[in-house]
Amino acid sequence: MTNPLLKGLRPTHPGEILREDVLPALGISKSKAASDLRISRQQLYDILGEKKPVTPQMAHRIGKLTGTSPELWAAMQMRYDLATQVPEELDLIPAREAA
Template sequence: MMNGNPLLAGLPPVHPGAILREDILPGVDLPKTEVARRLGVSRQTLYDLLDQKQPVTPQMALRLGRLFGNSAEFWANLQRDFDLRTLEVSMAAELAAIEPVAA
């Protein structure tokens, strides 16, 4: 298991689209169509992100950071953490077969 926050141990990784859908969008008084328009993306692109069918790309991270006043790094880091935690599980056997070297 990756080194990280011990409070997160055993919890499934959270896709940034779920955070956007569950935490961010309910706090803004805008319909999803307007959010998509302000982001400069199609409604389908936004819905795919919210449904966790698409990742947060660097371009989308820049858009989301600008729209919601946080940062592109916030969104990119959420996606990176999700990807690493998801891959770590699916690659467990492959990773276990790699013999580490001392640095």
């Protein structure tokens, strides 16, 4: 069941949450976050800029840095991907039910 209040809103990329909420709350710069995550600044900037996904490996790194679970970050990415990567021909695929 879909929440009608959320209808029409675009899904949130986990990079946006990291950029807008988490890093400011932690009080660390993007450069420091990249260093702490043991990744290049460009890798982090691509995630924060919503150009790259949070991979399972990155979910582990972000979870460790933020004191959250990797499942949280992976689930956010999965929800984003499912909402934004719908195949064009989906309506042409029949829905079958087991007998």
